[in-house]
Amino acid sequence: MQDIGAPSVSLQLCITSLNKLPLFVWFLKQHNSEFGVSDMAEKESIHSFGDWRRIPICTFFQDARLVFKADSLGREILSIALPAAMALTADPIASLVDTAFIGxxxxxxxxxxxxxxxxxxxxxxxxxxxxxxxxxxxxxxxxxxxxxNPQTEEGRCLEAGQPTDTETKELLPQKGGNVHNSDFVGESFNIAKEERKRxxxxxxxxxxxxxxxxxxxxxxxxxxxxxxxxxxxxxxxxxxxxxxxxxxxxxxxxxxxxxxxxxxxxxxxxxxxxxxxxxxxxxxxxxxxxxxxxxxxxxxxxxxxxxxxxxxxxxxxxxxxxxxxxxxxxxxxxxxxxxxQLDRFLKNGFLLLMRVIAVTFCVTLAASLAARQGPTSMAAFQVCLQVWLAVSLLADGLAVAGQAILAGAFANKDFNRATATASRVLQMGLVLGLALAFILGTGLHFGAKIFTQDANVLHLIQIGIPFIAVTQPLNSLAFVFDGVNFGASDFAYSAFSMVVVAILSIISLLILSSAGGFIGIWVALTIYMGLRAFAGFLRIGTGSGPWEFLRSS
Known part of the structure; x- marks a missing residue:
């Protein structure tokens, strides 16, 4: 007869399975205080079933519940991403006005x-x-x-036992002191401050x-x-x-x-x-x-x-x-x-030049194949392509934010911050892509006539709308992955993986455009963006290159 005080084998298996679920881990963390579990017990509990976090691919789901939270990391990302996206959209808007005048x-x-x-x-x-x-x-x-960074400077001063700016101000002569000495010290202080500022x-x-x-x-x-x-x-x-x-x-x-x-x-x-x-x-x-x-x-x-x-x-x-x-x-x-650092710039710049050529060739080939199908197909393709690329500028803002924060984190070897930043910008990119997919999927059906009144062109645009909408999550992830890889200074992987993606995409473009015409081109472009996103996913998901620390953390 089984001992009633000992758990059954099936119950043990059930608990073991639950302990591997991220949602279960989060639930326990949120409610431990309600159950009266101490901090030490919580840490031991998390450690006992936190092995799932050691899998690099789980980085994408880290703290996913915080994606909409305006914590310090979220505010920092948005403070960089929003102005960057606005600056990127300013030029196209000015170009449209420019074009209107020339017209x-x-x-x-x-x-x-x-x-x-x-x-x-x-x-x-x-x-x-x-x-x-x-x-x-x-x-x-x-x-x-x-x-x-002033905060970094103050932290280093405290660690070294040196006076901070606040302490220095206290050492300066106050009201009623020697005026000449005060002026001299104040001038010296301003010079030192200016030197440190520049x-x-x-x-x-x-x-x-x-x-x-x-x-x-x-x-x-x-x-x-x-x-x-x-x-x-x-x-x-x-x-x-x-x-x-x-x-x-x-x-x-x-x-x-x-x-x-x-x-x-x-x-x-x-x-x-x-x-x-x-x-x-x-x-x-x-x-x-x-x-x-x-x-x-x-x-x-x-x-x-x-x-x-x-x-x-x-x-x-x-x-x-x-x-x-x-x-x-x-x-x-x-x-x-x-x-x-000309040699460093030229070496990595050449790698990214390869990448730019690969990207440009794919998009140019797609436009060329559309042009060969006639002016109607080309007109519809240009409208779809411009919308497809224009909305990507929003994701580029997130990519810029991720790159800037990650570069600093890797320089400091702050891998926890690097992991948190990468997961957050990718999660925000996915949410942005899903939102854009919904907006474009519904809005373009009603707004296509803004671009043309030609019935044949409008018909092809309607065919292209589902591809424009469905690929937005892929596009956003692909562009944000670019920023993540650049932030890790992983320029070689970004270049060579893009060359492989371009080769596969060119083959699919040539085959599918001849077989499916206008639809075939957009299927091939969907494959192209999917491969770009997968290439970025593969680097972090396998914990390779600069992300090797994910496998040992």
Whole structure:
């Protein structure tokens, strides 16, 4: 007969199974106080059935209940992500207004400027993405290690037994003391404070140096090769678009150094976890662009040249604002050329260049395959693609936040903070993707007529809407995973995994587009984004590369 005081074998198995469930662990943690369980007993209980946390894949579910909670980590992520997303959306909005003004001149000029902008952006993208991504991570690492954060400085002073700012103020002569000594000490204190405020971040100097050089190279290249490049884009020598397109491209290329410099400085500010300064500068520049467009185009009768000049002025304004703010915080002049980390930038920048080419090739191939199916298919594809890419800017804000926080955490070897940040931004990305899927799935059915009145194009857009909506969670996760990998300085994996994803996606595009036409292209793009998300998931989920600590924690 079984002993009544001992649990049965089946009951033991049941308890063992429950102990492996994350929900059960959370329930016990929440209600231990109600059951009168002590803190020590709770820790022992959690430790006894917390083995599930050792599995790297469980990182994605860590503290999932906090995804909507405005705790310190959540507030920090949102304080970086929201301004970053707003800054990223400011330029497309300004471009739409720009396009509306140019459209008032005529359809030929509108088409010509469209080709020139596409060419300029394509060339710029090759340099911009690697430069900004590498700069953000490196600056965040150096800023963290230099202890530039006031809280970090105070903590280090306390640990070393040195006086903090508060203690220093108490040592200064108070009212009624020696005025001359007080002035001298106060002046010395202000000088010391100013010196400490402006610090030297080698990566910031390197980024601006490289950005300026790349901007000059881009300007020279586009100005000198404007005609053959436009011919390559389909603007033939006898086309009426050639003259306005060449005119616009050459003038706009004068702003290339400002574009590269401003984006390099945006990467620096992102590394400082400051996305508000770039937002203010971007808005100021875009408002200036919108204000100058009608003045130069219609009052001074400069046409498309006026639009290009307005844009160039706005870009230099953004650069000046960012440089002014940056000089207040950083000493940008390095002691010598050896202090510039050019080799580190170039090595990782080249890896991300591979990645950019792989990404660009996939999307460009999809557009090319849609164009081969006729103007109706191409028009519908362009509308769907622009919506598909535009909403991704919101996820990019989360990616920027994750990258900046993670880079600092890895620099400090604070793996608990790294794990918490990665899981939180990924969970927030998934929630964002699900919300966008619902909004786009319902809204586009009613709002498609905003883009066109053509019945055939609208029919294809309706076919593409389910793909746009369903892929939003995948898109959000893929973009946030990019930020997570960049924050861990895992640039090699990001590059080579993207090349593999691109190869598989190109094969699926070629096969499915020939078999399924317009639908086949979108099925292939869904596979493409799914593979991108899976590549990011695989790195953390297996606890490999910089995430090896997940298997031993």
């Amino acid at each position: 008032q001149i005529g359809p030929v000029e509108l088409a010509a400027v469209g080709v020139s902008i596409a060419l300029f952006n394509q060339v710029s993208r090759i340099a911009i993405f690697p430069l900004v991504s590498v700069t953000t991570s490196f600056v965040a690492e150096e800023d963290t290690l230099s202890g530039a 610090r030297h971040i080698p990566s910031a100097s390197s980024a601006i140096f490289i950005g300026g050089i790349l901007g000059l190279i881009q300007a020279i290249f586009l100005i000198s090769a404007a005609k053959p490049l436009l011919n390559f884009m389909g603007v033939t020598s006898d086309s009426p678009m050639l003259h306005p397109a060449k005119q616009y491209l050459k003038l706009r290329s004068l702003g290339a150094p400002a574009v590269l410099l401003s984006l390099a400085m945006q990467g620096v500010f992102r590394g400082f976890k400051d996305t508000k300064t770039p937002l203010y500068a971007t808005v100021a520049g875009d408002v200036t662009n919108i204000a100058l467009d009608p003045l130069f185009m219609f009052v001074f009768r400069l046409g498309v040249s006026g639009a290009a000049i307005a844009h160039v002025i706005s870009q230099y304004l953004i650069s000046v604002i960012l440089l002014w703010r940056l000089l207040e915080q950083v000493d940008l002049i390095p002691p010598s050329i050896n202090h510039l």
